[in-house]
Amino acid sequence: MKSDIEISQEAKMLPIVEVAKQLGLTDDDLELYGKYKAKLSEDLLKRTQGNPDGKLVLVTAINPTPAGEGKTTTSVGLGQAFGKLNKKAVLALREPSLGPCFGIKGGAAGGGYAQVVPMEDLNLHFTGDFHAITSANNLLAALLDNHIQQGNELRIDPRAVVWKRCEDMNDRALRNVVVGLGAKADGMVREDHFVITVASEIMAIFCLASDLEDLRDRLGKIIVAYDFDGNPVTAKDLKAVGSMLALLKDAFLPNMIQTLEHTPAIIHGGPFANIAHGCNSVRATKAALKLADIVVTEAGFGADLGAEKFFDIKCRMSGLKPDAVVLVATVRALKYNGGVPKDELSKENLDALKKGIVNLEKHIENLQKYNVPIVVTLNSFVTDTQAETDYVRTFCEERGCDFALSEVWEKGGEGGIALANKVLDVLENKPSDFKVLYPDTMSLKEKVETVAKEIYGADGVDYSPAALRELDRLEKLGMSNCPVCMAKTQYSLSDDAKKLGRPTNYNISVREVYPSAGAGFVVCVLGAIMTMPGLPKQPAAYNINVDSDGKITGLF
Numbered sequence: 069m070k071s072d073i074e075i076s077q078e079a080k081m082l083p084i085v086e087v088a089k090q091l092g093l094t095d096d097d098l099e100l101y102g103k104y105k106a107k108l109s110e111d112l113l114k115r116t117q118g119n120p121d122g123k124l125v126l127v128t129a130i131n132p133t134p135a136g137e138g139k140t141t142t143s144v145g146l147g148q149a150f151g152k153l154n155k156k157a158v159l160a161l162r163e164p165s166l167g168p169c170f171g172i173k174g175g176a177a178g179g180g181y182a183q184v185v186p187m188e189d190l191n192l193h194f195t196g197d198f199h200a201i202t203s204a205n206n207l208l209a210a211l212l213d214n215h216i217q218q219g220n221e222l223r224i225d226p227r228a229v230v231w232k233r234c235e236d237m238n239d240r241a242l243r244n245v246v247v248g249l250g251a252k253a254d255g256m257v258r259e260d261h262f263v264i265t266v267a268s269e270i271m272a273i274f275c276l277a278s279d280l281e282d283l284r285d286r287l288g289k290i291i292v293a294y295d296f297d298g299n300p301v302t303a304k305d306l307k308a309v310g311s312m313l314a315l316l317k318d319a320f321l322p323n324m325i326q327t328l329e330h331t332p333a334i335i336h337g338g339p340f341a342n343i344a345h346g347c348n349s350v351r352a353t354k355a356a357l358k359l360a361d362i363v364v365t366e367a368g369f370g371a372d373l374g375a376e377k378f379f380d381i382k383c384r385m386s387g388l389k390p391d392a393v394v395l396v397a398t399v400r401a402l403k404y405n406g407g408v409p410k411d412e413l414s415k416e417n418l419d420a421l422k423k424g425i426v427n428l429e430k431h432i433e434n435l436q437k438y439n440v441p442i443v444v445t446l447n448s449f450v451t452d453t454q455a456e457t458d459y460v461r462t463f464c465e466e467r468g469c470d471f472a473l474s475e476v477w478e479k480g481g482e483g484g485i486a487l488a489n490k491v492l493d494v495l496e497n498k499p500s501d502f503k504v505l506y507p508d509t510m511s512l513k514e515k516v517e518t519v520a521k522e523i524y525g526a527d528g529v530d531y532s533p534a535a536l537r538e539l540d541r542l543e544k545l546g547m548s549n550c551p552v553c554m555a556k557t558q559y560s561l562s563d564d565a566k567k568l569g570r571p572t573n574y575n576i577s578v579r580e581v582y583p584s585a586g587a588g589f590v591v592c593v594l595g596a597i598m599t600m601p602g603l604p605k606q607p608a609a610y611n612i613n614v615d616s617d618g619k620i621t622g623l624f
Contacts, residue, residue, distance in 0.1 A: 072179050073623050076187035079328050087326045091158065091359040099321065101195050104186050107321040108334070108355060116358040122156075123362050123391040123495050124353070126378060128435075130427050131370040131568075132558055134410050135400035138179065138447040138477060142396045142484075143366045145182030145476020146491070148329040149484030150362055153492070158360035159184070159333040162348040162368070163198065163323070164191050165266045165340070167238040167601055170609035174624040180477030182484070184325055184333045188620045198236050198265050198338070200319035204287075204312040205234045205270045209260075211308045212292050213247065217255050222305055223295045226258045230582060231292035236265035240602030263599040267343045272553075272587035274316065275337035275349040276385055283320060286586040287312050300545060303586070322352035329481050332360075341368025342558040343599045345377040345589070350386045362495075369558035371395065371431040372523050379438050380504050380519075381551050381589055389502045392494045393435050394487070395444045395469070397428050399452045399460065405568045414451040421456055425463055426570035430561060432467050434523050437505060441498040443470040445487050447477065470494055508549045512539050515552045516592055520576045524561050528575045535592070538581040542590055547583060556594035563595030 070078075084106045085095050098106040127146065129139040143159060150157035161184070164176035175191035177183050184190060193199070212231055216224055235242060242262035248255035265271060269290055277283035288304035295301055303309055322336040336352035339345050346368035347353075356363040367374030375393070382388065399421065400413040406424025408417055428444070435442050444464040446457060457473065464471045472490040475483030506518045513529075520526040531539070542548070556576070559565040563576045580593035593599070603609075611622035 071624065072177070072183060073187060073621065075181060076177070076183050076185050076328070077619065079185050081185055081326060082330050084324060084326065087330055087332050088324060090156070091332055093359075098324070104325065105189060105195060106324050107195065107318070108324060110321065113351070113355055116355070119358040121357040122360045124357060124388060125362060125364050125392045125394060125491060125495075126375065126390045127364060127366040127394045127396060128371040128375040129369070129396040130401060130431050131372065131405075131560060133401045133404045135398060135404045135413055137396050137398055137401055139366055139396050140176055141179040141182045141477050142394065142445060142447055142474055143364050144178035144184055144327050144333075145474060145481060145484040146394065146487055147331045147333070147364045148182060148327050148476070148481030149488035150364075151329060151331045152481040152485055153488055155362055155492075156360050157331060157362040157364065158356045159327070159331060159335075160348055160353045160356040160363050160365040161333060161335045162366070163194055163335055163338040165198070165264065165338055166192070166236045167264050167266070169623070170603070170612070171238045171601065171607055172604045174608055181328055181480035182476040184327050184335065186325065188623060190325065190335065191623055195319070195323050197319040197323070197336070200315050201268060201270050201274055202234055202236055202265045204315040205265070205268045207312060207315065208290070208292065208303055208306070208308050209233045211306050213255050215306055222301050223297075224293045224301055225296045226256050228294040229258065229260075229292065230294070231290070232261040232263050234263050234265045234268040238264065238601040238603045240600060243598065243600045264340070264601060266338050266340045267599045269584045269587050270312075271337065271339045272345055272584055272589075274320065275339055275345070275347060276382065276587055278350060278354070278386070280313070280317070280320065283316065284309060284313055286588070288586070290586040291583050320351070322349065322355055341374035341377060343555040343597060345381045345553050345587075346374040347378050347382045350382060350388070353388060354386070371434055372561050373554070373556070373558055375435060376505070376519065376523050377553060379502075380506070381553060383502070384504050384551055385588060389500065390440050391500045392491055392498075393440050393442050394491065395428075395431060395435060395442055396447055397444065397460070398447045398449060399456045400449055402428060402460070416453045416456060418455060418459060421459060424569055425460065427561070427568070429463075429467070430525060430570045432464070432469055436468070437522065439501040439503050441470070441494045441500060443472060443487070443490050443494055445472050445474045448473050448475045511548055512543060512550070512552060512590055516554070516578060519552065519554055524576060525570060525572060526562065526574055526576045530575045530577045532577075532579045535578045535581045542581070542583055545583070547585065547590055551589045553584065553589045553591045554594060555591055555597050555599065557597055563597070
């Protein structure tokens, strides 16, 4: 059996200018990054604003397990299947982070015969967008420390600096550091912190801004610290906005590549869904909707994280209204939720399936609260039995969901035609009446508790004293109308990664709260989740190499 990277390296890619012609684009509409990558031009984005919007399909999933779910694979395969049906479709996906690539998750280009290519480029440096975001983030940090060093005209309290540096790599040693050591000229000694680039507020702003002026305005609102009187100090106060904007200008243009079957894929931005808002850029999604009849996008991890943030943050702020949701599961993952060890998942086990399917049930119930029609798809494995598949199909249909099998990993677009036809039927016959989960007028605590109870199934919320103080401060600063961005483990509906299935009789724990004023939301950190991940004992980096011909191996 060929590996994902072997399949991608054998692919016969078309020049990106040929792929773009499917959307009616010319060479002048692209800014080329070699033969197979390009950015959409600013002129194109402005010229197409008056075009009618296509249909927007969100792909999400149950909670991830070691058994695998295949959300991105399903997204890519669905896009390819629409192409097989002669539909004008485009993908709108996130860029991968280097951290998981060299850590435990691998890349995010899909899998099997449902991948976007060039896979190595996408999973590594791509077009340099993350470098630009990292640089803008750390420029602001440098200007902040320099201001304190050069007389501190703004009276910044070094003990109340909240802006963190970032790095696009899993590096746990940087979570808590001390800067300014050395001579007096080396800066003021203070505690500092790093987050991974995909958790940076710059990434969130980058993905939520609609145009350059909106990007400029949001960057200026970033709260970097508080002064000795407790007043917020912003990036605008530090005169940092213009230079940050200069670093981000080119990166802010959406990227285009292709699938193995030459379906156009617009890939831009990449916040994690467990510690950030988990969606590709608003700019890319809106551009895709102007260029195609159907846009397939996705939101990170399970629907309790990615889909909730897609709806309650991205759609709320952008005015986007999804027309359908595809909810991905696997028989193997459902049995894992039912208590079956990973090495026994290939055996038929209806009892475990019935026990673990409550995880899928909760995600269905959650998505139904947004009034968007749902198609559940099982990402098929050869070890799945007919009895297991039939049970899941009946379970979903009894709950008002359409159902289809997906075989895109093995068969590419051909294996997604049943799913594509089901989605088309939903788009034509089941209108969406999208609504957000909570109104802007709720207090921040009420919003946290609404997500905890309605989405996670918790009984209530326990707050640390520091979290309560920060919530009170942010209410007084006028941020009570902001949505909340919950940072929690992706592996459970709860904030405890070990609680599989559908946990009940528990409270979630909010240990930290901080503002993302430029992004326009308030981050609540739950349980033990870290905004700078660490590497596992056996990182994927151990297996990645380059052969004597310059071909990368071991990337997945």
